[in-house]
Amino acid sequence: MNARSYFSVSGYMKAQNSSVDLVSLTNALPGAVYQLELTESGDWHFHFVSEGIESIYGCTVSDLQKNTCVLKDIIVADDYEAVVSSLLESAKYKIPWNKEYRVVRNGQTHWVYGHAVTEKQPNGSTIWKGQLLDITERKQLELTVKRHQRNLELAERVANLGHWKLNLNTGKSVWSDTVYELYGLEKSKTDPGLDIVMEKTHPQDRKAVTDAIEAAKKSGVRDVEHRIIRSDDTVRWLRESGIYQLDENGDEIIFGTVQDITDYKEMELKLRSTGGEDEHTGFYNRRMMLRALQRRFSFYKAHPEYPYFLLALKVTNDSKTLARAAEIVRANIRDYDTPGHLGNGLITVLLSTLSRPENNSSLRRVITELSDAGIESHCMLEEAKNTDSRFDDILTRALP
Template sequence: MGAEEASGRLEAALTSTEAYLAEGQRISHTGTWAVNLTSGRVYWSEEVFRICGLDPATTKPSQDMAFQLIHPDDRAFVQEAFATALRERSDYSVEHRAIVAGHTKYLHALGRPVLNELGELVEYVGTVVDLTERKLAEIKLREANEKVEMILNSINDQFVALSKDWRYTYLNRRAAEQAKLLGKDPAALIGKVLWDEFPNPPNEKAIRQVMEQRVSVTDELYYAPFGQWVENHMYPTPDGGMVTFQTDVTDRKRAEENSRQNERRLRLLVESIPHQVWSYRADRTVEFVNQRWLDYAGVTCEEAQRTSGHDRLHPDDRDRVDTIWRAASSQGDPWEVEMRLLGRDGRYRRFLSRGAPLRSESGEITQWFGTNTDIEDRKQAEGALRETEVELAHAARLMTIGVLMATLAHELNQPLAATVANSSAALRWLEQDVPRADEAMSAMRRILKDATRMADVIVSVRNLLKKSATDHARINISRIIQDVLLSLELEISKHKITVRQLCSNDQPQPLGSKLELQQVMLNLIVNAIEAMAASEWSRELTITCEPREFQARAGILVAVKDSGAGLSTQTHSRLFDSFFTTKPSGLGMGLSISRSIVHAHGGVLWAEPNVGHGATFQFILPV
């Protein structure tokens, strides 16, 4: 083989080696450089040009250029490191940032001094490694770790990580605080074995289950050292270890215990109150009833839950109650209704049922809660009381019979006398030789008029003496007052009382019993007459009627004002008490009965002393 052929092969091998070297530098992001300290000549490999973003064909490298590429914040310490290496003839190694095409790169430069045979420093040769990808990955990883740590330190849970050999690898801030309270240095715990530091944890079985079976486990226990209830959520990790989130659930446990106690107290209350307590679903099926409900119905709780609130209703009440239920359900309003319910003995009793809705977050009614109150005994007592009041009212009317009889005698005497006179005159006119039929007819008309007047007086007194009440209807208060005044005309005249009746027939008309309201007016006017009987000053009876709003609706106010002796403080406070009277022969029931009647008509009766003399009794009724 000739010298030329050998030289060619050597050049080819060298070229191939250079190519491999260049490719290796490109793959490893490692360039080579050299600087001759005698000539100042600088050498960069192609990879250095690529790292620096420069074109080797148009760029002549220099030390100044190399330093200018360095990040301004790093340039001073890189120059100082290189100067130190030159001075000490030592190796040079520094990491720094470079600005390449407006972007930051992370580089690692290494240099080694080259000495001549005289030991003089003549050159530095070295490498520059592009660490940008690794550094950026490290930065991202560090930022991610910082975020994770920030999150773990911001949560209220204690977070602990263990390696597969039971060593502590991480404690968050709350876990570190807990370790300090237990007398442990959090930093010193890292790398220590769990069982060495805490030999007998209360949930050891659960911890070992997570690690050995690689399953998630949640447990709850009372941690005596802190007097706390804690909930542990434990998970296996991909590296063979495990992590634990420990939550302080003491407040929740206390709230749960308070809730249980409140539930027990509520249950005791529900079972002790004298009402049937129930909850129905939106479709009116039974969800819950208390024991009183079950005892009355004679069924078990399971049997009750298979029924509807409709099933025990009296047949005659069902349509009415269903109508109220549907209206309340559609409007979402509480409801109240009286109804009869079937008991275990097969009898019906009257109950007052009240219900209120429970709504979901969307506003939909999901349940009804309510009570049934047994009012049967009260209703029977009210009926008996009502009968007694009717009897007492009748007795009170009979007490006025003396006054009424005198009035009746007075009112009938005049028309009877006139009737006798007119009858005699008619006979005389007819017995004449030439009968005067026209005069006789005139006398007969006067007789008819007087007879009609006597009939009106008798009917008025008879109505006042009736025992039973009449059906309710719209009442003309002015007409009632006129009838009562007419029946008491003699007493009014006897005591020289001036009457002012300021009530017109076009006043609002309340719904009520004519007879009962006549009784009220009779009692009030008779009391006024008797109060003024011995009065030494002007005796005036004023009766007024006027429209007046009452309980947000229209009403009529009736006032009876006298000029009698008035009301003392003691008398005023007991005025409407049953059997209280200031009259020697009184029963003390008139005003009590009057107030009951007015109250039954939905109104109010009260009395006030006048300025000066007398008193005013007034009542207001809705219309």
């Protein structure tokens, strides 16, 4: 963290009016429990760290007290700035913090997973309350699986995901047990395949599912959110992400994951109805668009071989111009592209295809039609880069 940053660790915490010793309790938990504060002036303080920190960082609470820069020496240099940036991003957007990174302990490299809830304080400071876990064994297994079984890559990376493999030539699939559970189907009575997926998919969402498959053939990536109707008539939202490739026999294969996002989707739809949708364009507002960029950036960091494109255009910030510009943009993008209005006349579109020629074609059509409508604009097409460290780096490059 910067030159003025420092860590102060209090090594004792008492439970008031209780027979429960909270210090003993936290010390008994796996890994290390902590409370970290970032003050408004930019200083960092650990208000509490459990004794488990020695199993994570190879140092004692006393070590942290004596050497304010010890964490910079422990966390692998290539990961240190990313850890700090992720914390600052968590503070800026008031979102939970999650990060996997490497540390050097007793001369060996270990993987650590940190997570925390983020709380903004009345005095302007931010407090994280969370836990650090050694995930070295799991990470090594994950890397092995990534090398040898790509169809499990996404499922091993994130907990509670089902994974699947779809052969587009035959329509047949291979599902993990979780997929059967998500669809509410019995494994012994189900022949997994595209037919059963389409049967269970909500009628209004079937086109989105087939469109996503066609998009995967062009771009290499399949990403779709859709509803299913289970046998008990309950409706659930699923998010499916996949990677398209040809196998050794030349068959078209999509490897992917599926996750139940019903709670998240219901919250998102509620946000749209209470301010999540921009009133001038009908697109995502700033908050929702930034969330969409965050999700796509996370996928890209896991799969840098599949970059993405962002179309950005700036027009006069008045309601009539914005409404007309939005009509033109909507008419020249795909149904599964994600448009948003970030404010001040800045419209962005997260494009679903990885084809630069196709995206350039969309850009040219938008520019031409805006000009024909008498709307002055500044338009840019930007591609994600492997040097991007933050989800909004692509946005910064695209800004006029």
